[in-house]
Amino acid sequence: MEQVCSNCHAVLAEEAKADWCPACGGALVERPNLPQSPACGPAPEVDHRGIVLPRRHALGGIITPQ
Numbered sequence: 001m002e003q004v005c006s007n008c009h010a011v012l013a014e015e016a017k018a019d020w021c022p023a024c025g026g027a028l029v030e031r032p033n034l035p036q037s038p039a040c041g042p043a044p045e046v047d048h049r050g051i052v053l054p055r056r057h058a059l060g061g062i063i064t065p066q
Contacts, residue, residue: 002033005029
């Protein structure tokens with residue numbers, strides 16, 4: 001289960017232990033992990049607050065799920 005902010009929708013890393021969102025102070029809810037394919041690329045990048053950053057495309061820009 002991954003933790004997601006109900007206000008700003010930030011995804012927290014699995015190793016981050018928090019009671020509220022470190023970005024906005026909103027409540028955290030748990031949801032099932034999204035399926036990962038082997039072609040997903042490198043492990044997700046996590047910032048100093050424990051928030052998973054969006055993946056970046058090789059040519060630039062942010063990849064967002066649909």
